[in-house]
Amino acid sequence: MANNTTVTPVTLPLRDRAEAGRLLGAALEVHRGPDLLVLALPRGGVCVAAEVARVLESALDLMIVRKLGVPPHPELAMGAIGSGGVRVMNQDVIEALGIGPDVVDAVAEREQRELERRERVYRGARAPLCLRGRTVLLVDDGLATGATMRAAVRAAAAQQPAALLAAVPVATVAARDALLGEVDELTCLATPAHFGVVGRWYQSFPQISDAEVRGLLGAAWHRGAMNQEPPTEARVTP
Numbered sequence: 001m002a003n004n005t006t007v008t009p010v011t012l013p014l015r016d017r018a019e020a021g022r023l024l025g026a027a028l029e030v031h032r033g034p035d036l037l038v039l040a041l042p043r044g045g046v047c048v049a050a051e052v053a054r055v056l057e058s059a060l061d062l063m064i065v066r067k068l069g070v071p072p073h074p075e076l077a078m079g080a081i082g083s084g085g086v087r088v089m090n091q092d093v094i095e096a097l098g099i100g101p102d103v104v105d106a107v108a109e110r111e112q113r114e115l116e117r118r119e120r121v122y123r124g125a126r127a128p129l130c131l132r133g134r135t136v137l138l139v140d141d142g143l144a145t146g147a148t149m150r151a152a153v154r155a156a157a158a159q160q161p162a163a164l165l166a167a168v169p170v171a172t173v174a175a176r177d178a179l180l181g182e183v184d185e186l187t188c189l190a191t192p193a194h195f196g197v198v199g200r201w202y203q204s205f206p207q208i209s210d211a212e213v214r215g216l217l218g219a220a221w222h223r224g225a226m227n228q229e230p231p232t233e234a235r236v237t238p
Contacts, residue, residue, distance in 0.1 A: 010189045012170070016204040017044060017141050020169035020189070021051025024139070027187055028167060031137065032056045035162070037129060039063040040217075041140040041152055042118060043208035044198075048169065049139035050216045060220040061129045063138055064118050065151045066111035068104065070097060075197060080147040081108055081115065082155035088147050121210050122217060131159035138166045138183075142198030146175030153182050170201045 014020045036058040040049030046062075053060035065082040069075065070093065078099055079089035087108065094104070138152050149166060157164055166179055167187040172195045179186050192201060199205035 012190055012192060013201045013203050014169055016202060017047035017169075018051050020141065020202070021048040021139075022055060023189055024048065024167050024169060024187065025052045025055025027189065028052065028056060028137070028165075031135060031165065032058070033135070035133075035135050036137060037061060037131065037134045037161075038137045038139060039152070039156065041065060041138065041148060042122065043210075043213050044142075044205075045140035046213050046216050047208060048141050050220055052137070052139055052167065053220055054223075058137075059129065060217065062122060062217070063152045063156060064115055064122070065148050065155065066115045067148045068107045068111055070099065071103065071107065077145045077147045078104065078107075080151035081111055082151035083115070084155055084158055086151050086155045086158070088151040088154065090145055090147050093145070118210075122213055126221075131156055131161045133160070133162050135163045136161040136165065138164075140168050142201065143168050143171035143175035143179075143188075144195065144198055146171070146178050149175075149179060150182060153179065157182075170195075170198065 010023065036056060038049050038053040038056070038058050038060050040046040040060065040062055042062060042064055049060060063082070065080050067077045068079040068081065070078050076093065077090060078093045079087060081087050136156050138149065138156060140149055143149055149168070153164065153166060163184045165185045165187070166183045169189045171188045171191055173191045176186065176188050176191055190201070
């Protein structure tokens with residue numbers, strides 16, 4: 001069972017994702033160490049995670065997952081998919097809206113193609129780092145339903161990390177509580193009432209481009225936030 005860590009006071013709305021990352025980094029100082037690996041959930045989570053990794057002087061990599069949006073309301077998640085065939089569904093949403101399995105499968109197929117495209121675009125020739133035996137910290141810019149983070153958690157857990165942590169600036173109480181049994185620790189700066197959408201809790205919440213994601217990752221890798229490249233045998237095949 002996770003220990004939920006709520007840091008107070010925090011002023012909402014947050015200025016931007018970078019500020020959110022700095023605040024999270026400060027809250028996570030206890031986890032600083034050579035075995036820590038920060039995994040960002042693209043796209044918006046990369047902006048937060050890059051700051052967390054900078055503050056903690058930790059390695060930074062990606063955990064690419066895709067939300068399964070409800071047609072024609074893509075911001076409402078009926079589930080999410082992740083690497084290794086992970087699929088997490090919000091059955092309450094599916095049943096309330098009467099969404100059939102054919103619709104779910106069609107959306108999942110489309111998002112799987114986007115997941116694979118992002119892997120190619122963001123990583124280039126760089127293989128994912130091995131998670132086995134490390135302290136893994138998953139970071140996103142917020143949780144509304146939490147389906148995307150749950151998919152990321154399950155994909156990461158399959159690689160047998162020593163400890164699995166999650167951190168977000170803001171979340172709904174329901175999304176936070178749904179994660180408590182799936183990670184060793186969850187850090188959430190705020191769980192505001194009448195949540196709405198994640199972007200509501202930021203003064204600046206622009207769409208993040210592929211180019212911006214590549215730039216943030218490239219800067220982190222260049223300054224040595226990846227620590228040392230692991231030996232070839234410690235890497236996993238993409």
